[in-house]
Amino acid sequence: MFQQFTGKxxxxxxxxxxxxxxxxxxDDRIGWFDQNEHQLHALVPQAEEPALFYAGVLAWEKAxxxxxxxxxISLDATCSGIQILACLAGDRRAAEITNVVDTGHRRDAYVSIYQDMVNELGETAKIDRKQTKLAIMTHFYNSAAIPKQIFGEGQLLGLFHDKVNENAPGANEITNTMLAIWDPTALVNEWVLPDNFHVHIKVMGSVTEAVQFLNEPFDITYNVNMPIKGGRSLGANMVxxxxxxxxxxxxxxxxxxxxKIEQLTKLLNAGAAGRNTHRPQDKLVMALLDHYRASGFLSARILELLDLENLGHIPHALVRNLIASLPEKPFEVISVHDCFRCLPNxxxxxxxxxxxxxxxxxxxxLLGFIVSQMVGKPIxxxxLDPHLAHDIRNTNYALS
Structure with a gap:
């Protein structure tokens, strides 16, 4: 059950x-606050984020x-990269450890995998939690070097990969697939997202040249746009x-x-059916609809573009459903990567x-939509689990 809270x-x-x-x-966070409200100012030096903590205390006093x-307030996605991979794959296990589906408590994917490794190794465990977090994070961005650097190339590395696969099998499969479909002849990797954002990433390889300076030889290394074998950036760039x-x-x-939403609602109620295709906004509506048909994801960008002249292009039920999913009142959001901030209410x-x-x-x-563009044929x-969506909508800690 989705927990709701007041602004305070x-x-x-x-x-x-x-x-x-x-x-x-x-509830534990609220309980901690209630127990310490009388000494909040004295706790500022001990806070992990003292400036934010102090600003929050001042806001509380005004409230x-x-x-x-x-x-x-600030609410962070819990491992947004693995969250996205879990949704793309329908991976319930990965969804559970990243709070994409609710387990009754706030989970930490890095701690879950780390603890599984410790439980397997028992008292012989000599692995660092922070280093393990780094290995997990970089693994899902297709790094082989960092996990090897942390765990070596023996039994410990094998255990790491086993536990990653146990906790996030679908997410891990996507990670491996991104390595397998790398094109060693490509100069660029590109794809379009459902909101018509065009991704264009040049493939860069390192070149080393010997130069003479003051009669001394020096090796100069620089990057050039060139095909490379065994590229590992595709997965990270996709996520x-x-x-x-x-x-x-x-x-x-x-x-x-x-x-705009009020205007659109009136047009929908009036049965507006214009099918103009000549204006730039009409062409963008058509592009967004094409992306929706191929990906199954309809971008809210289309709401900015629909009007009397082009509303006939899209099934009205799609527009109504999108409008119905919006919050009752609009509000501003500040986002820094996967940290989202808004007023408490x-x-x-x-x-x-x-x-x-x-x-x-x-x-x-969405995964098939993007991979199809990467490999140049429909995929x-x-x-793994096509029924995650209902549970996701009621989860508690995806943003926490």
């Missing part, structure tokens, strides 16, 4: 998070006086591109134009929008 409760959660309790359950502070789309969609869906809406986006990715064929990829 979100302030409590935020202050506890800035102190260092951001990985605890909601108690009934005054607006303008202070935005980062979807991460960016999620940020853009959060902005569109949370901070929509209410006048909108915390519930912020979390619901993020959950809904993850659910829409899980329902879509349909089945999900």
């Amino acid at each position: 409760e979100y302030l409590k959660i935020d202050i506890a998070g800035s102190f260092g309790y951001d990985k605890q359950d909601w 108690k006086e009934g005054k607006a502070s303008g202070y935005p 980062h591109s979807i991460d960016g789309m999620v940020v853009r969609e959060m902005q569109r869906r949370c901070h929509y134009d209410p006048a 909108y915390g519930n809406d912020l979390r619901r929008q993020y959950n809904n986006l993850l659910a829409e990715i899980a329902e879509s064929n 349909q990829i089945n999900k």
Whole structure:
């Protein structure tokens, strides 16, 4: 069940998070705040994020006086890269350890895999938690060097890969697939996302030349646009591109134009059926619809473009469903990568929008849509669990 909180409760959660309790359950954070409210100013030097902690305390004091502070709370995605991979693959195990589906508590993917390794090794375990986190993070961005550097090339590395695969089999399979489809002849990797954002990444290889300077030989290494064998950047770039789309969609869906939505609703009720194709915005509507048909993901960008002249191109039920998914009132969002900030009264809406986006990715064929562009032929990829979306929409800690 999706837990909802008041604006004041979100302030409590935020202050506890800035102190260092951001990985605890909601109720534990609120409980910590209530126990320490009398000494918040004295705790500032001990906080993990002292500036944010102090700002939150000042906002709390204003809130108690009934005054607006303008202070935005912060809610972070929990391992956004693995969250996205879990949704793309329909990977329930990865979804559980990254809070994409609810398990009753706030989970930490890095701790889950680390603890599984420790449990296997028993008292002989000599692995560092922070180093293990680095190995997991870089593994899912297709790094082989960092895990080897941390665990060596023997039994410990094998155990690491086993536990990663046990905890996130679908996400791990995508990671391996991105290595397998690398094109050693390509000068560029490119694909289009459902919101018509065009990804264009040059393939860069290192070249070393010997030069003479003051009669001494020096090797100069620099990067050039050239084909390379065994490239490992495709997976990371794909995940980062979807991460960016999620940020853009959060902005569109949370901070929509209410006048535009009201106008669209009136046009839908009137049965508007214009099918203009000549204006630039009409062409973009057609492109977004093509991306939707291929990917199963409809970008909220289309709401900005629809009007009397082109509303006939899209099934009205699609537009109504998209409008119905928006928050009741628009609100501003500040995003820094996968950290989202908004005024405390909108915390519930912020979390619901993020959950809904993850659910829409899980329902879509987004992975097949992107991979098809990478390999140059249609690819349909089945999900391990095609029924994740309902659970995702009710999860508690995807943003926490």
